[in-house]
Amino acid sequence: MSEPVPGSVVGDVHSTLGRPLFNPVLKVWVGEGKLDYEVYLKTSDLLRLQTPRSELxxxxxxxxxxxxxxxxxxxxxxxxxxxxxxxxxxxxxxxxxxxxxxxxxxxxxxxxxxxxxxxxxxxxxxxxxxxxxxxxxxxxxxxxxxxxxxxxxxxxxxxxxxxxxxxxxxxxxxxxxxxxxxxxxxxxxxxxxxxxxxxxxxxxxxxxxxxxxxxxxxxxxxxxxxxxxxxxxxxxxxxxxxxxxxxxGWRGEGGFAPGTDRGDVRVSA
Ligand code: HEM
Missing domain, CATH: 1.20.58.480 (Methane Monooxygenase Hydroxylase; Chain G, domain 1)
Structure with a gap:
């Protein structure tokens, strides 16, 4: 079997992804924009908003x-x-x-x-x-x-x-x-x-x-x-x-040096 030409497989993968895909669980074609999920989320419009691969x-x-x-x-x-x-x-x-x-x-x-x-x-x-x-x-x-x-x-x-x-x-x-x-x-x-x-x-x-x-x-x-x-x-x-x-606003009044009595500001037990 001959080796695939570099670039041709990736091109094929992208072409496949650009077409409707068969979902084996639901047994439906996804990507035509007709299913409820696609209609509600407007996926056809959304996924058309990016520059096509050929123009990147x-x-x-x-x-x-x-x-x-x-x-x-x-x-x-x-x-x-x-x-x-x-x-x-x-x-x-x-x-x-x-x-x-x-x-x-x-x-x-x-x-x-x-x-x-x-x-x-x-x-x-x-x-x-x-x-x-x-x-x-x-x-x-x-x-x-x-x-x-x-x-x-x-x-x-x-x-x-x-x-x-x-x-x-x-x-x-x-x-x-x-x-x-x-x-x-x-x-x-x-x-x-x-x-x-x-x-x-x-x-x-x-x-x-x-x-x-x-x-x-x-x-x-x-x-x-x-x-x-x-x-x-x-x-x-x-x-x-x-x-x-x-x-x-605090100018240092009522301050206590570390180690000295903390006055009445301690958290009560
Ligand atoms: C490689 C990617 C990016 C580059 C190189 C870039 C570059 C810059 C530069 C140079 C500025 C300052 C000059 C100006 O206002 O145009 C800027 C501002 C800004 N960019 Fe981007 N950006 C990038 C991605 C993004 C993304 C993903 C967002 C998302 C919305 C974004 C949103 C903004 C916003 C809101 C400002 C104005 C911020 C301000 O003036 O404080 N940028 N960007």
Whole structure:
């Protein structure tokens, strides 16, 4: 038997995958877009959204495109959850708020983890793909913009909640403050930390694919160095500011040197 011509088998595999496939369990053809699963999830449309193999500038371009598309979907979902959260906060639905924040936190962790797939793109391959991206900027990402706008509405809804309860943010972080409100604020901080962790993961991705520096320009001409300052810009500024406020506000009065009597601040047995 003669050896297959290099490249011909892989071509055959891709051709097979591009046609409907017979599922031996259900005994139906999958991939024609007619089954309930395919109709409900619009898989025909979804799977047509990627550049066909014959037009890819590198086999890795599919990964590049898929990771970006999936990130947009997760960001869309995250923005949707944040918008719903405004209603939960305005309706004083504390369980709903915490449940939704739990979900939002899981989504943002997925976003950061997923970027690790794209980290397998080596700089030389990215240079090939990059030539076909026009002058696009990450700032043009619809999902990124939606998350930032939705989060600003959440921040306003949190302010309204605090106003209804007659407390300031600083007051919920003092002994005797509202544990319920403090829990919500801490979950929002978790989400914000996750968001910034995603931006940091993106920064590391940029650093290893194109490099970070004042002389390294993104496709829109912006030096990649700008990412250093942007990745720590939070979604909920006041929740970070209150930490500074608490620390700056303590001037050392009532302090005890290590080893001396701790006064009346000890946890009771
Ligand atoms: C190899 C892959 C990637 C490279 C080389 C890259 C490169 C860059 C660069 C150089 C910037 C700063 C300049 C600008 O705003 O255009 C940027 C910003 C951005 N990128 Fe990417 N990126 C990659 C993947 C991704 C992915 C998968 C996403 C997911 C949506 C993404 C989202 C963003 C966002 C939202 C910004 C704006 C962030 C900010 O300004 O703080 N990028 N990217």
């Amino acid at each position: 500038v590198s086999p890795d371009e599919l990964m590049f495109q898929v990771v970006h598309q999936v990130q947009e979907l997760w960001l869309k979902l995250l923005a949707h959850e944040l918008a719903e959260m405004v209603g939960d906060l305005d309706g004083d639905g504390m369980w709903e708020v915490s449940a939704r924040l739990d979900r939002a936190g899981r989504i943002i962790r997925c976003l950061a983890d997923e970027l690790r797939v794209l980290e397998t793109l080596t700089p030389d391959t990215y240079q090939v793909i990059r030539r076909h991206l026009g002058n696009g900027s990450g700032q043009e990402s619809p999902g990124y913009n939606a998350v930032r706008v939705a989060a600003s509405y959440v921040a306003e809804a949190l302010d309204r909640l605090l106003a209804r309860r007659g407390v300031t943010l600083a007051e919920i972080y003092v002994p005797g403050g509202s544990p319920e409100l403090k829990r919500v604020c801490e979950l929002l901080v978790d989400l914000d930390e996750g968001y910034q962790t995603w931006l940091f993961a993106h920064y590391m991705l940029v650093r290893r694919t194109i490099g970070v520096g004042r002389d390294v320009e993104a496709l829109d001409g912006v030096p990649t160095q700008v990412l250093v300052g942007r990745m720590t810009q939070p979604l909920f500024r006041s929740l970070w500011a209150v930490r500074n406020q608490l620390t700056v």
